[in-house]
Amino acid sequence: MSTTKNTQNGGVSVDRYDLHIGSDCNDEKTVVLGVDGGTTSTICVCMPLLHISNNHLPDPPPILGRAIAGCSNHNSVGETLARDTLEQVMMEALSKSGAKKSAVEAVCLGVSGVNHPNDQDRILNWLREIFPKHVKVYVQNDAVAALASGSMGKLHGCVLIAGTGSIAYGFSEDGKEARAAGGGPVLGDWGSGYGIAAQALTCVVRAHDGRGPQTMLTNCILKSLNLSSPDELIGWTYADPSWARIAALVPVVVSCAEDGDGVANQILNEAVQELAVTVKAVVHKLGLSGADNSGEFPIVLVGGVLTDNKNWDIGQKVVNTLIKTYPGAFPVRPKVEPAVGAALLACNFYMKEKEKNGVL
Amino acid sequence: MSTTKNTQNGGVSVDRYDLHIGSDCNDEKTVVLGVDGGTTSTICVCMPLLHISNNHLPDPPPILGRAIAGCSNHNSVGETLARDTLEQVMMEALSKSGAKKSAVEAVCLGVSGVNHPNDQDRILNWLREIFPKHVKVYVQNDAVAALASGSMGKLHGCVLIAGTGSIAYGFSEDGKEARAAGGGPVLGDWGSGYGIAAQALTCVVRAHDGRGPQTMLTNCILKSLNLSSPDELIGWTYADPSWARIAALVPVVVSCAEDGDGVANQILNEAVQELAVTVKAVVHKLGLSGADNSGEFPIVLVGGVLTDNKNWDIGQKVVNTLIKTYPGAFPVRPKVEPAVGAALLACNFYMKEKEKNGVL
CATH class of the missing domain: 3.30.420.40 (ATPase, nucleotide binding domain)
Incomplete structure (x- = not known):
């Protein structure tokens, strides 16, 4: 794997990879998008579709493109602006990576403000309108992406986020999930x-x-x-x-x-x-x-x-x-940002679905 | 004193008085305005200029006109809208009372959001632009008007307000004043x-x-x-x-x-x-x-x-x-609303100034 090192937005180290992801993946150009949509900003990274085994990930991670936009929490800015922001940041990350929209195999959004299945469904529908039908789309609370950033995409354990707000979110080995706090200032996130x-x-x-x-x-x-x-x-x-x-x-x-x-x-x-x-x-x-x-x-x-x-x-x-x-x-203490966690989740969710369907 | 009873805004009993306020007051038509400017609404009453002695006030109080408008807290709605709301509600109360602007001798505003001498000065300047030079104008925190509503305009004791927000405000017999709380939700008004x-x-x-x-x-x-x-x-x-x-x-x-x-x-x-x-x-x-x-x-x-x-x-x-x-x-537990407290303060402040200047 040969790399050319660039430095893009926010001083983050960005690597442009010639992709050789191995036999799991037939198309060298396939990519995934991971989005961390917080209350302050929204970050999208474009990464090659990786098969992550044994928590192994190249260091630094193979980020093909990265873009930053404003708030995409629909509770804060309304649905139209949230959707526009998400679409814009994904298209910019793709464009920076040099990949086409048709190269996207999976997208995972970790977005703050996803507190209810209705929120999840609405954002999934937005994604299905933006991407072709075959693209796998996943929507999670931003805390899930943050957990994945520390666990190389494996959903087990508990993440505690305390930035402007606070939330704890966890998964058991058998896939149960639970959260606490994360309601914002009126609802008493006092450790935030x-x-x-x-x-x-x-x-x-x-x-x-x-x-x-x-x-x-x-x-x-x-x-x-x-x-x-x-x-x-x-x-x-x-x-x-x-x-x-x-x-x-x-x-x-x-x-x-x-x-x-x-x-x-x-x-x-x-x-x-x-x-x-x-x-x-x-x-x-x-x-x-x-x-x-x-x-x-x-x-x-x-x-x-x-x-x-x-x-x-x-x-x-x-x-x-x-x-x-x-x-x-x-x-x-994660070494990569939550957007990378979201991209790793996209890879893992995708691989799991393919395995389930007997494709891999 | 003969009265004609009307019922106006908000079901409040309104009395139209033929004014015979006694020898203290030469002009039968002179009136005062009292304003209670809260976060939810702004109420203005127009009353005759009374000389209140021994906490004696006609029951019900001689309200000539009463008007209601929206929020006039400059912190909440901005200066222009706050000023417009105050002017509008005062002119409406005057108009309902049948008195002319030239009949106004004194105006007292009790307005939420007056937390600093700068706030007071700014609103005093607005009032001086609205009324002729001889009109006495006074600006207080809305808690002061609420205190006066329970004390017949005498500033002594402590008022505790707990509505949407909370504040305590008090005066000693020798005119010292103090307050506590009243900072809004971010600043922890937890009893509100x-x-x-x-x-x-x-x-x-x-x-x-x-x-x-x-x-x-x-x-x-x-x-x-x-x-x-x-x-x-x-x-x-x-x-x-x-x-x-x-x-x-x-x-x-x-x-x-x-x-x-x-x-x-x-x-x-x-x-x-x-x-x-x-x-x-x-x-x-x-x-x-x-x-x-x-x-x-x-x-x-x-x-x-x-x-x-x-x-x-x-x-x-x-x-x-x-x-x-x-x-x-x-x-x-006051029998009259804070706007009446503000009007009583206007009367008292006015009489005190006149006495000090040897006019009465």
Whole structure:
């Protein structure tokens, strides 16, 4: 396999492969698309159709083309825009890879906002309108793609995502699935980046009006937002309802906690407990840890809240809490992005269907 | 004083007075405007310029005209629309009262979203552009008008508002003022209608995904929203970001608590504690209860969360909690609406300025 290395969007290393995927695949040009559709952005990668065995994947993974677009969560931007964004990002990734639409064998979308079979069906119908009939199309919650990014496309274990929002999603070996949290700010995703930052803002207001203890968060948050008084926070929160804008304050909270602030430490410790409870709900439902809780299973950690902090390491503290209950749980920090996870899922789903139908 | 009784907007009793306000007031036709500008609606009343002494006010109060418009919170609808709404509602109330703009002597606006002197100055400037120079104009947070509605325009004591949002606002006898909460949902007004209902929705999702105990709230809330599964709540909350739509679920929570549901009872008990803490922060800052906490002061209760429930009476439980700390505190449930409170404030502010200038 010879490669020519390019660097494309977002500084991500992109490899252009001459495809020799082996005897499983007769057509050298066949590709799959994997899409990670989050609340902030949508990423699509185009990869060759791989037969992944024994979790083996070339490092770096064979990404033929990669494209980025805006939000594709139909709950946030409406159906028409969500659909247009998805189509556009897939066509751009294909075009960058040099492959034609006719080369696509399978597409897997991991999209936030897929919370109900109705959501899944609607997006499947969009995909069936975009691609020829023979193309295999799969739609999952974006958490499933994130799990696959840590498990090389194998759906077993539990993923915990804590970025702007938070969700835990898991699969048992026999294909049962379960989720917890992932409802957004109104529905109390308190371990998320939004949850942590909203708690911090609340604590600043409480310290200011006498309901709560003084905290370093006041000066640090006001400074980072260029405001002069906590009274101005009300106007600031109203000015833009975006959760990502609130969640962007997480590093300030972590920094105050590292400097020993009691309020900031309490917020982060509560977030750790909340995230651990979220994973436990999924593990319990699926019986992932076995009858005596000692069974081995991966916990895939994804999202800035879990991965960006070196000193006050939220992800590590969640793992430490979980391992007390589940000594066989082991953390996985994915080396590839969720869009690649979605592409690997596309390969695996495709191969499984072909095997089932006796084609391979 | 002869009256002709009409019934106007909202079924409110409206009286048309031949004004004989006594020797304090030379011009029989002089009027004041009082405005209550909330997040849901804006109400303006036109009243004769009264000299209120010894908390004496005709019952029912002499309302000459009353008008209702939409939201005038500049944080929610932007400055232009907020200003237009305020001007429109004042002109409509004037027109209904049969008085001319030139008859207006004083205007008091109690507007939500006034959280900073800058907000106050901006709205004062709008009023100065709308009315002739001699008209006295006053701008306050809407909580101040609500306090005045319970105290006949005297600014002493603490008001607690819990409707869609929540806030406590108080004045000491010597004119110091303080507030607590009132920051909206991001900033943690957890005792508010929004806070109670958002907690209830969160508990339904937690019960569904295994993070929390089962609760009657699940069936009752799904039934009231005509949904078939808790998974559908995510789409429902995203579909419309209005807090009032969430807060409208409070009666369902109260009903489940009355039926003995543990989760609903815990939510309401926590709301009671949260609201009591909010009042305590204001009482403490102003020293309203005196050195030994036994001083007498009114706690004015306003808003559907505090006043609409007969069995599980949130307002009464807040008062019971507060009286344990402040035996001299006494609850006041206003008989007039906050817009009338604003009009009474306009009268009082005007008379005080005239007295100060030696005119009266």
